[in-house]
Amino acid sequence: MALEVIASGQACGAEIVNIDISKPVSDSNAEIIYHAFLEHQVIFFRNQEITPSDQRRVCSIFGEVGSYNRPKDRQHPKHASDEIMLISNVVEEGKVIGAHPDGEMMWHTDTPYLAKPHKATTLYSVEVPLIGGNTKFSNQYAVYEALPNNLKTELMGKIAMNCYEFGTTVKTFDKYDRKKVPHHPHPVLRKHPETGKTATYVCPLMTEEIIGMDEEESKNILSLIYALQAEARFIYEHVWNIGDVIIWDNRCLLHARTDFPKEERRLLKRVTVSDNHPVMAA
Ligand code: SIN
Numbered sequence: 001m002a003l004e005v006i007a008s009g010q011a012c013g014a015e016i017v018n019i020d021i022s023k024p025v026s027d028s029n030a031e032i033i034y035h036a037f038l039e040h041q042v043i044f045f046r047n048q049e050i051t052p053s054d055q056r057r058v059c060s061i062f063g064e065v066g067s068y069n070r071p072k073d074r075q076h077p078k079h080a081s082d083e084i085m086l087i088s089n090v091v092e093e094g095k096v097i098g099a100h101p102d103g104e105m106m107w108h109t110d111t112p113y114l115a116k117p118h119k120a121t122t123l124y125s126v127e128v129p130l131i132g133g134n135t136k137f138s139n140q141y142a143v144y145e146a147l148p149n150n151l152k153t154e155l156m157g158k159i160a161m162n163c164y165e166f167g168t169t170v171k172t173f174d175k176y177d178r179k180k181v182p183h184h185p186h187p188v189l190r191k192h193p194e195t196g197k198t199a200t201y202v203c204p205l206m207t208e209e210i211i212g213m214d215e216e217e218s219k220n221i222l223s224l225i226y227a228l229q230a231e232a233r234f235i236y237e238h239v240w241n242i243g244d245v246i247i248w249d250n251r252c253l254l255h256a257r258t259d260f261p262k263e264e265r266r267l268l269k270r271v272t273v274s275d276n277h278p279v280m281a282a
Helices: 027-040 052-059 140-146 149-155 215-229
Strands: 004-007 014-017 042-045 085-088 105-108 120-127 135-139 159-163 183-187 189-191 198-200 207-210 235-238 245-249 253-257 267-273
Touching: 004 027, 014 027, 027 042, 027 245, 042 235, 052 120, 052 245, 052 267, 135 140, 140 198, 140 215, 149 215, 183 189, 207 215, 245 253
Parallel strands: 014 042
Antiparallel strands: 004 014, 042 245, 085 267, 105 253, 120 245, 120 267, 135 235, 135 253, 159 183, 159 207, 189 198
C-alpha cells in the first residue's frame, strides 16, 4: 500500500500511514514525508518499533542529527548519550533515568537559548501513562496571523532574550539567573527559511524580555502573545500510544505537555535535528 498523509483536521499535525520506518525509507517517500513536515509542521507515525539507530536514520531525512546539550552530570550514568535524550520518570538504581520526568510542561520551542536552536525534534514513545502526558503543539504561523496589525508592525525587527535552567518545566518566577544559565537573543518574529512564512518565536518557559523595550510594555506584549499561543484554535494535541514516532518543526511550532499521574511510567526517546541561526522576518 502506498504511503498516505492524513491531516489531523486541527491547527497543525498529520499522520503518515502505510510505512514501517524501522526500514530504510525510499527517496520518493522521504520527499513526501519532508513535504508533509513543512505543510503540517508536526507529523507522526503510529505502531512503530525502532532502535536508536533507526531514529537517527529517520532524523537524517530532516537534516543533520543534533547534539544533546544537557550537561552529562545531569544524565543517568547508564543512559548518558550525546544524541539520545530520555524523557522519563522511570527510576533505576535510585535515580530517574530521563529529563523532564513529571507533570505539566509549559509552552516552549526547543533550545532557543542557543545561537543555533534545533530545527526539529523527534520523540519515540516506549512507555506512556493511561491518562494525560499528552504533547500539545501550537501553530506559530497562525498565532502571528492573529496578532493585531499594529503589533505585527511594532514587533518587526525586535529581538527577545531566551534563557533556560535545565529541568524547569513550569516557570513560576520572573527571571532565570543569567550568570548561571544558557541564554541567547533571537527575533520575536522569525522567517521560516523554507516556507518563507512568518512565525512568532517567543514562549513562556524561555523568553524573558523584548530587548530595548520598556519593561512593562515588553511584559504586556509577551503576555498577549502567550495567551494567543494557548488558544485551542491554534493547537493539535497528541495523545500518545506506545510505538508513536513524532517529528515537529521547532521553527514554527511551540509544544507543551499536559499533567499525568506521578505513579504512572512514561518513557520517550528524543533525537533532534540541528540548524543554522534563525532569520528575522521582514
Ligand atoms: C519536551 O518538551 O521535550 C518533552 C515533551 C513531552 O514530554 O511530551
